[in-house]
Amino acid sequence: MAEPIRAVRGMNDILPDEAERWEALEELLRDWLRSYGYRNVRSPVLEHTALFRRAIGEATDIVEKEMYSFTDELNGEELTLRPEATASIARMAAEHSLLHDGAQRLYYIGPMYRHERPQKGRYRQFHQVGAEALGYPGPDVDAELLLMCVRLWDDLGLSGIRLQLNCLGSTEERFAYRKSLVKYLEKHQTDLDEDSRRRLRTNPLRVLDSKNPAMQQLVAGAPRLLERLGEESLKHFEGVQAFLKDAGIQYDINPRLVRGLDYYNLTVFEWVSDKLGAQGTVCAGGRYDGLFEQIGGKSAPACGWALGIERLLALVADSGRPCPDVYLVNQGELASRAAFRAAEALRDAGFSVVQHCGGGSFKSQMKKADASGAPVAVILGDDEAQAGEVGIKALREEREQFRVSVERLPEAISDLLFGTGEEQ
Numbered sequence: 001m002a003e004p005i006r007a008v009r010g011m012n013d014i015l016p017d018e019a020e021r022w023e024a025l026e027e028l029l030r031d032w033l034r035s036y037g038y039r040n041v042r043s044p045v046l047e048h049t050a051l052f053r054r055a056i057g058e059a060t061d062i063v064e065k066e067m068y069s070f071t072d073e074l075n076g077e078e079l080t081l082r083p084e085a086t087a088s089i090a091r092m093a094a095e096h097s098l099l100h101d102g103a104q105r106l107y108y109i110g111p112m113y114r115h116e117r118p119q120k121g122r123y124r125q126f127h128q129v130g131a132e133a134l135g136y137p138g139p140d141v142d143a144e145l146l147l148m149c150v151r152l153w154d155d156l157g158l159s160g161i162r163l164q165l166n167c168l169g170s171t172e173e174r175f176a177y178r179k180s181l182v183k184y185l186e187k188h189q190t191d192l193d194e195d196s197r198r199r200l201r202t203n204p205l206r207v208l209d210s211k212n213p214a215m216q217q218l219v220a221g222a223p224r225l226l227e228r229l230g231e232e233s234l235k236h237f238e239g240v241q242a243f244l245k246d247a248g249i250q251y252d253i254n255p256r257l258v259r260g261l262d263y264y265n266l267t268v269f270e271w272v273s274d275k276l277g278a279q280g281t282v283c284a285g286g287r288y289d290g291l292f293e294q295i296g297g298k299s300a301p302a303c304g305w306a307l308g309i310e311r312l313l314a315l316v317a318d319s320g321r322p323c324p325d326v327y328l329v330n331q332g333e334l335a336s337r338a339a340f341r342a343a344e345a346l347r348d349a350g351f352s353v354v355q356h357c358g359g360g361s362f363k364s365q366m367k368k369a370d371a372s373g374a375p376v377a378v379i380l381g382d383d384e385a386q387a388g389e390v391g392i393k394a395l396r397e398e399r400e401q402f403r404v405s406v407e408r409l410p411e412a413i414s415d416l417l418f419g420t421g422e423e424q
Contacts, residue, residue, distance in 0.1 A: 010116075010124030021313060026109060029129050032155065036148055038107040038131055043088035045111060049078040054294055055087035057262030060203060066114040081113035086263070086288065086304060087295065089132045094297025103135030109309075123310065130285075132304035139239030142267045142287060142303050146240075147247055149271055149283055149305070158315050161282055163249065164270045166257040167237035169229045171265060171290060177225045178204055184222055191218050208256040224255045236266050259284065263291040267303065276311055283307040323373030325351040326413060327395075329365040332382035339380050342390055342406055346378075349410035370395055376416055378409070392416065 007013055014022060030040070049069050056062050068081040082088055085108050098104050109129045118124060131148065133141045146163065153161050168174055182204050185192065192200065193215055196207045208219055229237070244251055259268045268286035276282070285305025292300045326346055330339035343355040354372055356365050362379070369377040379391035379401075390409055393401040394416060404412045 008124070010118035012123060012125070021316070022309070025309065025313060025316065026129075028155065029109065029152075032148070032152055033107045033129075033131060036105070036131075036144070038105040041089065041092060041106045041108055042110070043082070043085060043092050043108065045082055045113070046079050047082055047088055047091070049080040051087050051091055051295060052080055052083060055090065055263050055291055056084070057203070060262060061206075062114065066116050068113050068115055083114045084112055084306065085110065085128065085130050086132065086306070087291070089130070089134075089304075090288075090291045090297070090302065091295055093134055093300075094292055094295060099135045099298075099300055103133070106132045106134065108132075127309040128306045129309060130304060130306040132302065134302045135300055136303065137289075137301040139236050139267070140243060142236075142240045143243030143247075145285065145303060145305055146244060146249065146269065149307075150247075150249055156312075156316055160275065161271050161273050161315075163244075163251040164254040164257055164272060165240070165251045166254050166268050167226060167229060167233060168258065168265055168268055168286075169225060169233040173229055173233060174205070174225070174265070177223070177228050180223050180228075181205065181207075188218055191215075203262075205258045208258055219256060226253070226255050233266060240267055259286060263288040263294060265289050269305070273315060275315060281308075282311050282315065323375075324354045325374060325417065326353045326376050326378050327369035327372045327374040328353055328355040328378045328380065329362060329369055330356060330380040331359075331362055331365070332380075332385070334382045334385040335380040338385040338406070342378060342380065342409060345406065346410055346413060349414070351410070351413060376413060378413075 033040075049067070052067060053063055058064075062083050067083050070079060071077070072079055089106060089108065093099060093104065093106075098106075107130060109127070111125050111127050113125055115124060116122060131145060133145060149163075153159075169177070182200065185196070185200055185204060185207060189197065189200070192207070193210070193212050195212075196210055196215060199206045205225075207215075208222060210216075210219060241251075254270075257268055257270060258264075259270075264286045266287040266289065269284065270281050271283040272280045273282050274280060283305055285303070287301070287303040289301045290299075291302060292298060328339055328343050328346075330336050339355055343353045346353045354374065356368065360368075362381075366377065375394065375396045377393045377395055379393060381391075384390055384403065388406055389403045390406060391401055391403050392409075392412055393399075399416075
């Protein structure tokens with residue numbers, strides 16, 4: 001027998017039960033993004049390697065160690081599977097002059113690729129949803145991107161996700177700070193771990209983000225970029241904070257937060273959770289006003305974030321998976337035909353419905369209804385179908401099962417779920 005071929009390590013199959021959770025989450029994400037005026041774009045998963053080298057930075061971990069890059073044997077082009085999408089969106093916007101008619105709010109959903117050690121919350125093929133606000137210079141759009149996340153956490157019933165905030169200033173301010181940081185680190189070079197010694201000459205700001213416990217005291221004593229920012233940078237950062245305070249959003253200023261990509265300036269942020277182990281960042285981003293010029297486009301302000309779908313799903317699983325409003329049980333030839341009409345009537349009224357297919361006894365179907373997490377089962381047998389009625393049974397509370405006409409079904413479900421007596 002031939003040796004079985006398995007999936008590439010760190011690139012996971014998504015099977016039907018799990019795929020349904022992905023679909024439900026993606027549908028929610030699209031509706032949420034559209035409600036803020038963000039429009040969908042789709043970029044290729046394969047880009048010229050030069051795009052990421054120029055945008056992300058030659059001395060970053062992503063470019064140095066994590067990219068899936070190769071030479072196309074047919075034409076000699078250097079190509080890379082995208083490790084992140086912001087550079088691709090900026091390339092797309094510049095190439096197609098998307099900002100010609102004004103600022104744009106864009107979003108994407110799709111797979112990214114990084115060659116790193118697979119672990120919980122970190123895979124070699126992973127998926128992100130991202131929002132990119134292009135052409136907006138003020139702190140108001142930075143704040144909007146953060147407020148959007150608060151609504152998402154609330155919509156998903158998530159708690160314990162904390163906001164960390166920092167300001168990296170302008171390119172000039174960061175360059176001046178880099179000199180003072182290198183000077184400080186060189187004085188303590190014997191105390192640096194291997195990663196930090198490597199980064200000292202290539203990307204010293206990343207030393208501040210070290211997770212090595214032995215490095216924490218050294219990092220805490222380093223000069224702070226926030227204390228060296230100019231008036232304009234501080235004004236922008238204070239503007240972001242003012243919007244957050246007005247909205248009652250709690251946050252912590254983390255002066256060590258620098259992000260791992262070179263294109264960031266001014267505002268940077270991370271939403272973090274203690275429920276994901278070492279990979280605690282759920283969503284991260286910031287402002288990248290210089291990126292368009294870095295890749296050869298016209299200068300344009302921009303800000304955005306990327307959210308890890310696998311990590312978000314892990315949090316949703318901890319909080320309970322999304323469930324349908326109704327599970328529709330049916331048995332018999334007349335009932336199976338009437339079930340389609342009943343299910344569509346409920347969907348027309350805004351309810352999510354799982355209609356049982358494939359036959360089976362009422363007992364086995366009711367077990368599946370209970371396992372679905374739906375709060376209500378709608379029951380259809382041939383007797384009910386002949387009478388133009390359905391049975392309704394509450395699955396999560398003690399109530400008597402009752403029957404209503406098919407015409408009154410949406411109203412009855414709404415009354416049972418919300419006590420409104422009206423359609424949803």
